Amino acid sequence: MRDEAGFTSFVHERSTGLLRTAVLLAGGDRGHAEDLLQGVLERMYAHWDRIDGPEAYARRALAHAAVNRWRTRRRRPELPLLDPDAGGPVPGDGAAAVDLRDALVRALLTLPPRQRAVLVLRYFDDLPEAEVARALGCSVGTVKSAASRGLATLRERSGHLELSLPGGTR
Amino acid sequence: MNPKIEDELRAGLRAYTRDVTASPVLAAAVRRRQRRRTRLTLVAVPVAVAVLLVAGTGVLPRGGAPGPAPVPAAADEALLTRPTEGDLAGRADYLDAMVRVFLEGVRPRTAFGSVPAAPAGTERVGEPHVLWAGMTPAGNPSGVVVQKERTPTGTVIAIGYVGGGPYLAAVSRGGDLAGVFLSGQELLVVDRGEPLAWSYRHTYEPGGGIRLIETPVRFRDGVAVLTVPEGVDAGSVELVRPGGPPGTSRLLRLGNDPGTGPAGVRLAWGGGRDGFGESLWPVAGADRWPDPGPATREDYTPRRDQLRAAFHGPVDALPTDLPVTGWAEDLWYAYGATPDGRRLVATDLAAAGDPSRAYVVLTDDAGRSTVTAGGPIGRGDSVPVRVRLPDGQGWLVAAKGSALSWRTGTGPWTTAGTDAALLPATATEVRADTDPATPLR
Numbered sequence: 001m002r003d004e005a006g007f008t009s010f011v012h013e014r015s016t017g018l019l020r021t022a023v024l025l026a027g028g029d030r031g032h033a034e035d036l037l038q039g040v041l042e043r044m045y046a047h048w049d050r051i052d053g054p055e056a057y058a059r060r061a062l063a064h065a066a067v068n069r070w071r072t073r074r075r076r077p078e079l080p081l082l083d084p085d086a087g088g089p090v091p092g093d094g095a096a097a098v099d100l101r102d103a104l105v106r107a108l109l110t111l112p113p114r115q116r117a118v119l120v121l122r123y124f125d126d127l128p129e130a131e132v133a134r135a136l137g138c139s140v141g142t143v144k145s146a147a148s149r150g151l152a153t154l155r156e157r158s159g160h161l162e163l164s165l166p167g168g169t170r
Numbered sequence: 171m172n173p174k175i176e177d178e179l180r181a182g183l184r185a186y187t188r189d190v191t192a193s194p195v196l197a198a199a200v201r202r203r204q205r206r207r208t209r210l211t212l213v214a215v216p217v218a219v220a221v222l223l224v225a226g227t228g229v230l231p232r233g234g235a236p237g238p239a240p241v242p243a244a245a246d247e248a249l250l251t252r253p254t255e256g257d258l259a260g261r262a263d264y265l266d267a268m269v270r271v272f273l274e275g276v277r278p279r280t281a282f283g284s285v286p287a288a289p290a291g292t293e294r295v296g297e298p299h300v301l302w303a304g305m306t307p308a309g310n311p312s313g314v315v316v317q318k319e320r321t322p323t324g325t326v327i328a329i330g331y332v333g334g335g336p337y338l339a340a341v342s343r344g345g346d347l348a349g350v351f352l353s354g355q356e357l358l359v360v361d362r363g364e365p366l367a368w369s370y371r372h373t374y375e376p377g378g379g380i381r382l383i384e385t386p387v388r389f390r391d392g393v394a395v396l397t398v399p400e401g402v403d404a405g406s407v408e409l410v411r412p413g414g415p416p417g418t419s420r421l422l423r424l425g426n427d428p429g430t431g432p433a434g435v436r437l438a439w440g441g442g443r444d445g446f447g448e449s450l451w452p453v454a455g456a457d458r459w460p461d462p463g464p465a466t467r468e469d470y471t472p473r474r475d476q477l478r479a480a481f482h483g484p485v486d487a488l489p490t491d492l493p494v495t496g497w498a499e500d501l502w503y504a505y506g507a508t509p510d511g512r513r514l515v516a517t518d519l520a521a522a523g524d525p526s527r528a529y530v531v532l533t534d535d536a537g538r539s540t541v542t543a544g545g546p547i548g549r550g551d552s553v554p555v556r557v558r559l560p561d562g563q564g565w566l567v568a569a570k571g572s573a574l575s576w577r578t579g580t581g582p583w584t585t586a587g588t589d590a591a592l593l594p595a596t597a598t599e600v601r602a603d604t605d606p607a608t609p610l611r
Contacts, residue, residue, distance in 0.1 A: 006479060008197045009486065013493075015192035023190050024183060030190070037192070041200040101182030108179070123176055124183040155175050 025066035103158040246327035255391035256304030272315040310334030340425030348422035361389035367412035378543030379490035439502035455507025484539035504590035508563040572602035
């Protein structure tokens with residue numbers, strides 16, 4: 001007999017966190033993120049009693065679906081919340097740290113899906129490298145190099161803002 | 171590698187997603203859709219399947235379920251005719267600016283997230299009215315704009331919260347938000363005729379439930395601007411109806427929420443072979459699991475979902491203002507039975523950003539459960555879990571990977587197993603491996 005209460009409890013408690021991950025994995029496209037999450041939860045519901053570690057399962061399934069989805073779709077994600085082509089920060093319109101974070105997120109949303117997924121799982125979900133590798137079906141070495149390349153790209157694209165941080169990092 | 175970039179990225183991603191919330195009816199939608207899909211497979215009847223995910227519906231309370239509207243939405247009609255108050259109420263140019271910000275939905279370019287749009291087909295009824303215009307204690311010129319709207323499902327009063335800039339921080343429709351953060355440290359609350367209290371501190375009840383320490387919201391000129399004290403995580407701020415029995419349903423919705431609250435730290439004692447999964451540790455009387463049932467049962471090793479249900483059911487039902495349960499991958503469960511025959515299951519839970527505490531659930535054969543919570547767990551403790559069970563049923567102790575032993579007074583040490591153990595009530599000290607003894611008290 002299916003553990004209905006367990007599934008409901010899981011969705012109530014974790015769906016917002018998972019949706020946030022999905023939004024990032026989907027490059028900021030809220031609609032596709034919701035599709036991804038709904039699809040993953042439907043599969044989980046069908047096999048609920050056989051799933052060990054539902055949150056890990058869900059994150060793995062989301063990452064897998066997001067990477068493969070975008071690989072298939074070959075389209076730029078929509079950016080309903082932030083426009084990656086928008087200009088730099090407005091002077092005096094926010095703290096430098098906010099500007100830098102803004103720029104980093106903009107840059108992340110334009111990364112290739114797999115590289116973006118590595119950074120999202122590693123720095124948003126705080127998964128260890130081994131689990132990121134497991135989620136994406138690759139080696140730990142691949143995760144390390146993808147994370148390194150992704151961070152380098154973000155650093156490059158946000159460099160002018162990083163300089164403006166109090167106690168700058170460069 | 172530049173660690174600063176990583177930290178800023180983490181903060182940026184959290185801020186970017188802070189307004190993203192899943193629909194509260196998601197579980198039902200998934201279940202309905204999956205069942206319908208199964209039925210379609212069987213009878214091959216094309217049916218349009220509704221997707222009930224709700225986009226951009228604002229921020230749900232950190233307790234999980236949506237909080238109720240503070241007062242009936244109809245009462246907000248009175249806001250439309252209330253005189254404009256606040257120390258900037260006489261500044262016509264400022265009032266005009268706030269109305270423009272409200273109507274145009276002005277957001278700062280560096281802000282993350284978006285203000286949910288009005289439902290499709292919404293029409294304004296009459297003109298916007300500035301309810302309050304004033305300077306916050308932090309020096310931000312702010313305001314509140316109200317507007318009657320006709321939506322496809324009825325008439326609502328929209329309340330726009332305008333922050334320094336000025337920019338539109340959030341819009342409450344039909345009373346779905348009880349307050350809105352103008353910044354990470356200031357929460358603007360409109361007086362809608364109902365007493366409210368706010369909180370950023372809490373205490374633990376003996377049974378493990380959490381009670382908020384509440385402060386009445388004092389309105390002035392029709393609003394209250396609550397300043398989150400320095401050093402307090404704004405994510406821990408809650409707005410509630412004062413008094414009454416504890417319950418997470420008391421938590422009211424907040425808009426422009428700066429976060430989900432600090433994350434607690436749990437014992438990372440799970441760790442199956444794949445790094446997730448759980449550690450399941452039998453203690454004394456473990457053959458009581460699963461619950462006594464058919465005599466033909468051959469396997470007395472409980473499945474994790476049985477332990478989970480036995481544990482989380484009673485813990486979820488605790489009278490508590492803040493949730494003390496949650497899902498995580500690094501879970502451990504100790505299970506067994508007490509000398510009086512009650513089944514026992516325990517793990518640690520972190521709530522409200524606090525250090526975790528061990529929770530023990532005892533359940534008798536009639537299905538009656540009691541929950542006992544230990545004190546805050548010290549990360550460096552040799553035996554982190556030490557919970558005195560009720561009714562003289564002994565001590566549950568646990569230390570992952572350690573051989574546990576106990577003694578009474580200065581008597582000889584008695585070995586008690588590895589990882590977790592149930593000690594007699596007379597035990598006065600416990601130790602892990604050859605570490606120094608830890609007193610039981």
